[in-house]
Amino acid sequence: MQSYVATAVAALAAAAVALFLAVVTHRLIRQFGRRSLLLSELTDHAHRPFQVAATVFAVQLGVRYSTGYAVGTPWRKILLHLLVLCVIASVAWLVASLLVVVEDTALARFRVDVPDNRHARRVRTQVVMLRRLTIAVIVILTVGVMLMTFPSVRGIGAGVLTSAGVVGVVAALAAQSLLGNVFAGLQLAFSDAVRLDDVVVVEGEWGRIEELTLSYVVVQIWDDRRLILPTSYFTSKPFQNWTRTEAAVLGTAELDVDWAVPVQVMREELRRMVEGTELWDGRVCVLQVTDATGGMVKLRALVSAADAGSLWDLRCLVREHLVAWIRDNRPTAMPRMRTELGDANSDLPWQWVQPRRPARRATDTEAPDDARVFGGSDDGDARSEAFVGPEETRL
Numbered sequence: 433m434q435s436y437v438a439t440a441v442a443a444l445a446a447a448a449v450a451l452f453l454a455v456v457t458h459r460l461i462r463q464f465g466r467r468s469l470l471l472s473e474l475t476d477h478a479h480r481p482f483q484v485a486a487t488v489f490a491v492q493l494g495v496r497y498s499t500g501y502a503v504g505t506p507w508r509k510i511l512l513h514l515l516v517l518c519v520i521a522s523v524a525w526l527v528a529s530l531l532v533v534v535e536d537t538a539l540a541r542f543r544v545d546v547p548d549n550r551h552a553r554r555v556r557t558q559v560v561m562l563r564r565l566t567i568a569v570i571v572i573l574t575v576g577v578m579l580m581t582f583p584s585v586r587g588i589g590a591g592v593l594t595s596a597g598v599v600g601v602v603a604a605l606a607a608q609s610l611l612g613n614v615f616a617g618l619q620l621a622f623s624d625a626v627r628l629d630d631v632v633v634v635e636g637e638w639g640r641i642e643e644l645t646l647s648y649v650v651v652q653i654w655d656d657r658r659l660i661l662p663t664s665y666f667t668s669k670p671f672q673n674w675t676r677t678e679a680a681v682l683g684t685a686e687l688d689v690d691w692a693v694p695v696q697v698m699r700e701e702l703r704r705m706v707e708g709t710e711l712w713d714g715r716v717c718v719l720q721v722t723d724a725t726g727g728m729v730k731l732r733a734l735v736s737a738a739d740a741g742s743l744w745d746l747r748c749l750v751r752e753h754l755v756a757w758i759r760d761n762r763p764t765a766m767p768r769m770r771t772e773l774g775d776a777n778s779d780l781p782w783q784w785v786q787p788r789r790p791a792r793r794a795t796d797t798e799a800p801d802d803a804r805v806f807g808g809s810d811d812g813d814a815r816s817e818a819f820v821g822p823e824e825t826r827l
Contacts, residue, residue: 439498446494450486457482473533481529485522492519517578524574531566535559553627557644560628561621564646616663617646626666626673631681631740633672634661640740654744674740682716683743685733685751689758693729693765695721698754699802702733705753711746713738715811718802728767734805 462475492515502508539559620626621644630641634651637659643650649666651659665671674681699719706712716736723730733750737743758765800808806816 435499435501439495442494442498443491446490447487450490451483454479454483454486473536474530477533477536478526478529481522481526485519485526488515488518488522491515513581516581520574520578520581524570528567528570531570532563535563553629557627558621560644561617561646565618614646614663616667617644620644620649620663620666625676626671630676631674633674634665635659638740680713680715680736680738681740681743682734682736683747685735685747685754686722687731687733687751687754687758688728688767689731689765690768691724691729692762693731693758694762695719695731696800698731698757698762698765699800701757702750702754703802705750706735706746709746709749711737711742711749713742716805716809718805720803720805727770736811 458475458479461471464471492512495515496512499508499511539556626632626641626644626649628641628644632639632641632651637651637653637657639651639653639659641649642652642658645663647663649661649663651661653659702719703717706717713736716734718734720732720734721729722732731754733754735743735746735750737746802808804812806812
């Protein structure tokens with residue numbers, strides 16, 4: 433009985449010493465790490481795993497060296513085996529926590545709450561994917577090491593290794609879709625095709641990348657719905673990425689109006705309107721006639737904004753303002769359908785009425801800057817070179 437009491441006392445003493453050392457270490461790191469982000473993350477995330485691992489390891493040593501009187505007994509073997517399993521699990525927890533600390537420290541250097549955050553979102557995507565992969569690998573290795581502590585598992589290890597080829601082929605065929613998504617997730621993370629917080633258009637829906645895992649991607653649609661797609665979708669089907677190169681984007685607002693619309697006056701009104709709103713980033717403001725068939729004229733207003741959300745609001749504001757301006761100031765420019773009644777010989781007097789105003793001749797053939805998408809400004813010239821090429825001869 434005295435031997436069992438001594439074993440219990442030794443285990444409790446070892447646990448107390450380990451806890452004391454863990455507390456002292458935690459306070460020292462917190463004291464000297466006030467100005468260090470890495471040490472601060474260690475005190476916040478790795479303290480509990482370190483405390484558990486140190487305590488379990490100390491108890492295991494205390495029990496092992498205080499039970500010499502019971503060498504070879506079944507209860508000692510079972511107890512030591514359980515303690516070894518606990519040590520393996522706690523050390524794996526500590527290693528995973530240390531990796532998370534390193535990854536969080538790396539992420540803290542890249543801010544995503546700034547206008548130009550493309551590089552930061554790319555690094556964040558890669559680090560998050562690596563975190564999921566490393567944790568999965570640690571869990572698999574931990575389970576494997578724990579199983580190898582059982583003699584029966586070690587005994588069948590040779591047979592398992594000899595048949596590993598056949599089992600691997602069967603598993604690959606059975607999990608072909610799953611493995612395809614995993615490799616697609618790794619490809620997305622490191623190919624820079626899509627990143628967290630990218631604004632995309634998939635399946636006719638407009639939203640942003642909210643979550644990116646090894647098997648699926650969550651797209652937060654503009655109306656707060658969630659579209660969940662397998663990662664292989666983004667490697668096998670086309671999709672629009674509005675923020676792959678930069679957050680600033682262009683958008684259009686199209687209107688069908690009558691031929692009586694004063695285009696230049698409307699162009700000046702568009703310029704006045706966008707200059708009075710903070711949604712416009714000052715890069716592009718263009719109004720063009722893109723079509724004139726079917727009895728109506730199609731006008732396209734092209735504007736720019738700093739991000740996709742501002743662009744959506746700006747497009748709606750432009751459309752609303754121009755509709756109200758035409759209704760209140762140029763009602764003759766509202767879309768209408770014309771019907772002409774007359775005889776085949778054109779003998780009716782109204783069919784020969786001369787126009788009241790003489791035809792106006794254009795005095796300047798050069799289009800104004802706010803009537804040109806490709807040219808007229810530094811941004812327009814850059815866009816023109818991107819689509820034409822600096823070495824080509826423009827006709």
